[in-house]
Amino acid sequence: MAKHADLSIDFLGFKCENPFFLSSSPVSGTYEMCAKFLEAGGGGVFYKTLTTTIPEECSPRFDVPRKEATPFISFKNMEQTSDKPYQDNLDAMRKLKENYPNKLIIGSIMGMDEDNWEEMARDYTALGIDMLELNFSCPQMTYEGMGSDVGASVELIDKYVKAARRGSHLPLIAKMTPNIEKMEIPAIAAIKAGAQAISTINTIKAISGMDFDHYTALPVVNGKSSISGLSGKATKPIALRFITNMAQDKELQGIPLSGIGGIETWEDAAEFIMTGASNVQFTTSVMQYGYRIVEDMISGLSIYLAEKGFEKLEDFVGIALKNIIPADDIERDFKILPKIDYDKCVNCGRCYISCFDAAHQAIDWDNENRKPTIDEKKCVGCQLCLQVCPVYDCITPGKILFKEEDQFGKGSKTIWKEEAPNKHDIIVGKYDKP
Amino acid sequence: MSDSNNVGVKAGISLKPTQGYLEETVPPFTPFLAMEEAARCLLCYNPPCSEGCPADTNPGDFIRAIRFRNFKGAAEIIRSNNILGGVCARVCPYEKTCEGACERSGIDKPIQIGRLQRFVTDYEKSTNFQVLDPPKATKEKVAMIGSGPASLSAAATLAMKGYPVTIFEEKEKAGGVLSYGIVPARLPQYVVDEEIEYVTKLGVEIKLNTKVGKDISLDEIRKQDYKAIMIGAGMQITRTLPIPGKELEGVTTAVEYLAKARSNDASFNAGKHVVVIGGGDVALDCATTARLNDAESVTVLYRRTREEAPANRQELEYTESLGINFAFTLSPSIFESENGKLTTVKANGTRSKSAMKIEADTVVFAIGQQPEDFSKVIEGIGFDKNNFITSLENGTTSVPDIFVAGDIDIDSTKTVVNSVQGGKIAAISIEEYLTKAGRKQAFCSPMHPEGGK
């Protein structure tokens, strides 16, 4: 067999078999479900969040936005915490830890007040599970002072982390809400109050689409709807920026991050790990495809790491952080012109339309031969054409031109040269090459 | 071989107008197209496509791997189950195997599984991805007769388990029908060569120009310390009909005709007016070969109707799109000649009193194959009247150290993918036999004469 890297990694002192976990949600809602995922190869589970009072749920409760024919671009849900009896859930978590001692078993709690947080933490600790996740981030709780309201309030976080700490000696992971500008602030508050790690993102408050007959949002619950949480693939870029911000924050150095948001492939997972997460969690992809997706995550990531020569996953964590820099530090003295491969071009004209209507009118269109030509003088190297071209490897990054050094900042009068005094090697990115 | 101006259509894919004999007809998928096709896959529960693959190549899993951008994992799934993954991707009768079982047909049309498999095996090669890493060959020596798909698959399976394997092949090139039969437009030689190299890189030795029964006898093989021998000799004889004129120059067999064309030497003359007799895939390959090598007229003569012809439908349509004539429910009655040269094929209706006269300088028999007579080479095993070996369970025979797989096995369904599977199964039987025999030597005690468990 091909070489596969070892994916095991430490998380708060627990040696995880691999970094792939179910996030707390209906996909981790019973013993049988979690067991099936662990049997499929998953490294651990964050069991569905419990509250001591069972919430009432609505029907329907999901919406699945599409782009063209592709479903699950993102996913909107209106669910709250577990709808199963509290004691049954506790029994399930205890049994999971008994039967899967080498897998990471984490319980997720959400208290109503300090006493409730403390009491739940105590109940969970008695189960023998490994850690607790504190859910400060569900955006659709129907009770005041619960859910993402907490995640946005430094005071509430401080109170509730301390309460949970009183009830438990186990490592505490604070699950943060993305419905906020700077997640570092509540994250630091959680750590100061006694949490050991941060997990994020929970769902983003959203309206995923509208009903055109009943004039309300989706899903329609007897003619009405609400703003509620969005998850899935489209939310990944937002999640990655939160993880990056925290991983780069001075005060959070050394604090393990658990990445969540739109993960369905090994590449998605690797993106979170590269930007500083030491493990990842997922829900929406399991709702669409089932637990089996973890098989390709394990296979894909272990082959990739072996080929890149990483001895252990640890060495890959945060490897991209040094290359993600403030926008004003980005080099701006060169442009990469696109190059059209006319043997591959099918003469659709999409590059022309996008360049004219949305960029710099730098593509000439020969209508008779249906042939696009790039005008090097007008082209700014934004590469929009490359992104819209429907043919694989037809438009690619081509010639690199440099600004004359003293021309910097002079806009349209800039002189561009292939051979310039400030010429240097330029790293060119990959464009969806497998 | 020149470019002819044939345009074909296959499975709804328009082919290049300059389609030549050596050029692969179906274009490869780009990564975008592979992803689009994989995105059509329904990712079924207990995927029936996987059930439909005779060689357990596991399309359900490898398509899912493509879908989740795990291309190398997909290559691993294919290669670890099917050493000839790239060959099968091109020649499998998908409509009867994986694609025939595909549930997407309930919506529109099946996933192009073969083409996706080809994408993955091409990707594996282009990235130099090394899937298989054999252990040291320290176990008993095993010999194979013939280097077709059955032997290649059995040899690879055994090599991966640590057995040194030698293949004896009478021809100067390995691969059997892959190198001497199937048209390059469907299976380019480089694909065959690369996959054979895959097998030899696992440590398998191929002795070419060595015919078992002539250059080396079975006893000599046994004396050279080979502890098990597998027969994968295929079907080397093309059947003919006892028709007046069949000895004429210009009358040939499919095996000969295709082998000559494939060897690509100057001596191959496709003929100007070619008549192919038969209605199966081999007949179509002969007709395509003639057409792509510039025959002016090509006629396929078949004794039953188009519907009854066993040929693959896509291939049949493709052959028709090349401008090849088909004459159904006709059977040849006489080959006429002038000055010793073939001039005409006369045929009579099999279901009517029709008669037909076709100008011909070349006639190719493609009405079925059968194995050579091995009864003198290997004694003690069973043969039927057409020289097929009557195997017992899982590729075993009535002689303990003799095994069989591929076309020569009476139970085989005579396709590459079935031969691959036959080879894998025979390899497991060989391992079982050798480990039992090994145990017998190691632990033989009066209490457990069979070696015990």
Ligand SMILES: Cc1cc2nc3c(=O)[nH]c(=O)nc-3n(C[C@H](O)[C@H](O)[C@H](O)COP(=O)(O)OP(=O)(O)OC[C@H]3O[C@@H](n4cnc5c(N)ncnc54)[C@H](O)[C@@H]3O)c2cc1C
């Ligand atoms: C023209 C043609 C087209 C075909 N197209 C397809 C197709 O599209 N798809 C498909 O699935 N199947 C196809 N088949 C069938 C397929 O090729 C066979 O089922 C398959 O090759 C059988 O594999 P094998 O290993 O049993 O034998 P073969 O491929 O026949 O190989 C047997 C080898 O044994 C060697 N040999 C024989 N006797 C001896 C001896 N005494 N000593 C040493 N070596 C010996 C032969 O030289 C040969 O190399 C086609 C067959 C033909 C003839």
Ligand SMILES: Cc1cc2nc3c(=O)[nH]c(=O)nc-3n(C[C@H](O)[C@H](O)[C@H](O)COP(=O)(O)O)c2cc1C
């Ligand atoms: C239906 C549904 C229910 C969820 N319930 C919970 C929950 O009980 N507790 C929690 O912490 N997060 C919950 N989440 C959020 C997920 O755990 C996860 O943080 C979020 O969906 C983003 O990941 P994803 O894009 O992989 O789905 C839920 C998400 C969904 C879709």
Ligand code: SF4
């Ligand atoms: S978008 Fe691509 S294929 Fe279409 S005209 Fe432009 S270069 Fe050609």
Ligand code: SF4
């Ligand atoms: S080996 Fe052949 S039958 Fe099997 S999945 Fe691949 S193409 Fe289909």
Ligand code: SF4
């Ligand atoms: S049967 Fe067809 S649709 Fe279903 S998994 Fe297989 S290839 Fe995909």
